[in-house]
Amino acid sequence: MTLSAPRPAGAGERLDLHNSSIEESAAAAGHCGMTDLHTGRVCQEPAHHVHSCDFAATWATAATASRGA
Numbered sequence: 001m002t003l004s005a006p007r008p009a010g011a012g013e014r015l016d017l018h019n020s021s022i023e024e025s026a027a028a029a030g031h032c033g034m035t036d037l038h039t040g041r042v043c044q045e046p047a048h049h050v051h052s053c054d055f056a057a058t059w060a061t062a063a064t065a066s067r068g069a
């Protein structure tokens with residue numbers, strides 16, 4: 001037994017979360033979560049969207065804005 005595997009790999013696991021440029025909280029909310037390293041903005045498109053990423057706002061800003069929408 002090893003402590004390096006806290007949970008088994010499930011069908012719903014997103015391997016792309018291991019990419020350091022993915023905002024995990026955004027991804028957990030169902031967004032793409034890709035982060036623009038230059039601006040810190042996070043892609044708000046759905047996970048695995050087919051078109052290019054849309055870095056519309058920072059994750060914190062988007063989360064605040066969507067709360068009242």
Ligand SMILES: [Zn+2]
Nearest residue numbers: 032034043053
């Ligand atoms: Zn994206």
